[in-house]
Amino acid sequence: MMTCGWEVKFAVRRRKRSSAIMKKQIQIANIVVGLFILTIFLGCADKPSFQFNAVSKKEAENGTPFSAEQSQDVANILTALFGTPDDPAMPNVNSFHWYLQYDEGYAEDFATLVDFENLKRSAGPVSSDENGDSRGLYREHCAHCHGISGGGDGPTALTLNPYPRDFRHGVYKFKSTSGKARPTDDDLMHIINEGIPGTSMPSFKVAINDNEKKALVDYVKYLSLRGEIERLLWTMTSELETGERLPLVFADGYDKLSEEEKDNLMGWFEEEGAKVESLFKSWLKAKTSPNVKQPPTAPESFDPKHPEHSTLIAQGREIFHGKAGDCKSCHGFTGYGDGELNNYDVWNQWAKGKSDDYIAEFVNDGALPPRTIAPRNFRNGVFRGGRDPNTLYRRIKEGIQGAQMPNAATLTDDQIWSLVAYVRNIKSEPITGGQSHLPVNDKPIN
Amino acid sequence: MSTLDERIRSLEESAPLPSANLKRPFRWAVLLGCVTFPLIWAGGLVTSTDAGMAVPDWPNTYGYNMFSYPFESWFFGPWDLFIEHGHRLLGSTAGLVAIMLVISTFRNSKNACLRWMSVFALLLVILQGLLGGVRVLAADRILAMVHGCVGPAFFAFSAAFATVLYQNSRSVSAVSQPTRRTKLQTLTICLTAGSFLQLVLGANMRHIEESASFHWFRLLVLLHVLFATVVLLLTVVIFIIRRANGKQLESIRGTSFLVTLFVIAQYVLGVGTWITKYHWPFGSDQFGVFAGLLTLDKSIVQTSIVTGHVAMGSLILMTSTVMMMQMFSWQITNQPNKDKMIETPTNRDMQVSSLGVQA
Structure with missing residues (x-):
């Protein structure tokens, strides 16, 4: 069979084209396989371990980085006191010989702060047994957002708004205790149980049982305490002379030290140990004798059906906009939460008034990019800590710890109740002047 | 070029082998x-x-x-x-x-x-x-x-x-084999590859280590969203081309329709997955619908939507793979000692298969 020249040319051209397409397909396949392998290996992470609090460390360094030995000392002390994410520990009497100098009975109370079995149950990798008892609860339910160290810097943190809570300050917004007091176990349990509407904090009502929730409450306290001690250790390190190091009494064991070393350490702890002690005591107090004040009974006119209810709301409105309450400066004239928008909460306070370069250095070292506070928008009728009257009364009376919401020290009980009535009603209040929203205000209101 | 002639001849002589x-x-x-x-x-x-x-x-x-x-x-x-x-x-x-x-x-x-x-x-x-x-x-x-x-x-x-x-x-x-192919074949290959890449990215997000960097997770999210758009565009383009060419591309009518349907459903499930798991991502205060939304961890709704998103991803990959395969002919020769799959004579101008099997 003869083959014409044009047929051969056509066949060759076709073959070349076919070959070129095939090459392209192989290239595409290579890219896909390459991306697959790349994502697998880039996604690989080391075994979970506690990380330094990048912000506290950098703030304490104040431009002069700590030596590797100094940083290692802090890591050793923390590991000796609190163990690792897989094998947690709680400081015990042996770790705190120096406490015994102050209060012999303190060690017994101290042991009740958290249930060690709860810690073991919450720590470590996720697993469960044939009876359905789960372990590794923290990693299963919390660590993806709050991070292994409880720094609110888990993998998902940057994509969430607001950021997850950083436990390492020991500060919690929604609690029943007064002022700077630590939250009670019930407060933490409430958040785990009910979640926080309008945020990424879910309710764990159906996900875990009550015993597991209690275990998580203890683990959150453990991470808070660990984080607070770490912050304190960085501050202590910053006060050392160049080349000087923190005494490693926790790490190597008190009993191994010579008498002279023990005496020296006692001298050091007489000054610094009290600070550590106060942290433990504050958590103990929240557990054993919390300072929880019940709100007074609301006035009769608080009932929406009461004929004087509108008067109460009007009083609240006056306080909201007047000098007595001055709520408008943050929450805006119309309650849209569009007042002062350039303030920072306690977790982002390090960025306040700092230059972009300064902030960039922190972010490069592992801090989350700082965000300013968004005052509550009352027009949505949503209150993240709960909208029942008693809870709202407490928020106004005590303020919100960590946020810039101050306590209403000068307002009477009746004034506070009128404010509660007003903020619950703002949602249905008509907006005067046709202005639905203020332009974004980036200037502080004094 | 005798080998080429022989090859062309052999292709012409080889009849497909219908096998019950x-x-x-x-x-x-x-x-x-x-x-x-x-x-x-x-x-x-x-x-x-x-x-x-x-x-x-x-x-x-x-x-x-x-x-x-x-x-x-x-x-x-x-x-x-x-x-x-x-x-x-x-x-x-x-x-x-x-x-x-x-x-x-x-x-x-x-x-x-x-x-x-x-x-x-x-x-x-x-x-x-x-x-x-x-x-x-x-x-x-x-x-x-x-x-x-x-x-x-x-x-x-x-x-x-x-x-x-x-x-x-x-x-x-x-x-029935499509006659307009080359570009469409490439598009279906890209769609299949894109679907698989989406699965890999999604698996990375679901199984991310607790100690992984938040920058890494955000990158995964952004890539997942980006490639979701690419997959959607590819699906729509393939769907439009198929519609425009009617009977010529009859064989992929069902699969192109299904892929389009699945990809749209996957978009809805993807958004639902994020909202039921992580809430509204852009700050909920100014969005009344989401302001009071409370996510319920491991609820039936959350579990169903998230798992549905995973399963739908697999379904898209499977359907796009079938569509890609339909764009090629995989007939087997009946020639003795030719124990290979080859392209049919009627479609010998097709490119070789993406699996690299050729006559």
Whole structure:
């Protein structure tokens, strides 16, 4: 069979084209396989371990980085006191010989702060047994957002708004205790149980049982305490002379030290140990004798059906906009939460008034990019800590710890109740002047 | 160029081999796909409910042989044990069906490529089982992620094999082949690759280590959203081209429609997954609908949407793979000693297959 020249040319051209397409397909396949392998290996992470609090460390360094030995000392002390994410520990009497100098009975109370079995149950990798008892609860339910160290810097943190809570300050917004007091176990349990509407904090009502929730409450306290001690250790390190190091009494064991070393350490702890002690005591107090004040009974006119209810709301409105309450400066004239928008909460306070370069250095070292506070928008009728009257009364009376919401020290009980009535009603209040929203205000209101 | 002439001649002489016998392995391949899809659902549920470590041993289940584990302990036991053990049993079922597929293929065809494809399917399911087992023994999330990627790949391969068997179990006239192909072939290959890449990115997000960087997770999210858009565009373009070319592309009518439908559904499920798991991402205060939304961890709604998103991803990969396979001809020659799949004479101007098998 003869083959014409044009047929051969056509066949060759076709073959070349076919070959070129095939090459392209192989290239595409290579890219896909390459991306697959790349994502697998880039996604690989080391075994979970506690990380330094990048912000506290950098703030304490104040431009002069700590030596590797100094940083290692802090890591050793923390590991000796609190163990690792897989094998947690709680400081015990042996770790705190120096406490015994102050209060012999303190060690017994101290042991009740958290249930060690709860810690073991919450720590470590996720697993469960044939009876359905789960372990590794923290990693299963919390660590993806709050991070292994409880720094609110888990993998998902940057994509969430607001950021997850950083436990390492020991500060919690929604609690029943007064002022700077630590939250009670019930407060933490409430958040785990009910979640926080309008945020990424879910309710764990159906996900875990009550015993597991209690275990998580203890683990959150453990991470808070660990984080607070770490912050304190960085501050202590910053006060050392160049080349000087923190005494490693926790790490190597008190009993191994010579008498002279023990005496020296006692001298050091007489000054610094009290600070550590106060942290433990504050958590103990929240557990054993919390300072929880019940709100007074609301006035009769608080009932929406009461004929004087509108008067109460009007009083609240006056306080909201007047000098007595001055709520408008943050929450805006119309309650849209569009007042002062350039303030920072306690977790982002390090960025306040700092230059972009300064902030960039922190972010490069592992801090989350700082965000300013968004005052509550009352027009949505949503209150993240709960909208029942008693809870709202407490928020106004005590303020919100960590946020810039101050306590209403000068307002009477009746004034506070009128404010509660007003903020619950703002949602249905008509907006005067046709202005639905203020332009974004980036200037502080004094 | 005598070899080229000979090749062209041989192509002309080789008639496709319609084989009624291949209907049996075809049915096994379809059954394998049908078993694999619920298996993927169950696998998705294992991750959604963190049940992966509910049974600490493997291949046994709490010391029992997997198949002799007491029914009462499994069926009426804890939810995570029910899911994990059920996933194992379904996986074993898929393995058995894969063995039957190999036997059926070897009994009904002497074609080396078909036989190898059936063996490859079996090897894939064995690999998948091993990955699942080692993931449990090593308690390794990275292996869980790889396990989560190989599963859909196996599902897609089963469907691809079923397509090849389907084409060869019918005469040429019965299998209409598209005539406008080259660009569309490339698009379908890109769509399949894009679908798989999306699965890999999604698996990375689902199985991310707790100690991973938040920058890394955000990058994964952004890439996932970016490639979701690419996949959507590819799907729409393919759909429009197919509609514009009517009968010429009749063979991919069903699959292009299904892929489009699935991708749209996947978008809805993707948004739903994020909202039910992580809430509205842009700050909820100015969005009244989301301001008071409270997510309920591991609720039925959350678990169903998230697992549905995973399963739908696999379905898109499978459907796009079938569509890609339909864009090529996989007829087998009846020439003696030509134990290979070749392109049909009527379509010999086609490019060679994406699997690299050529005459």
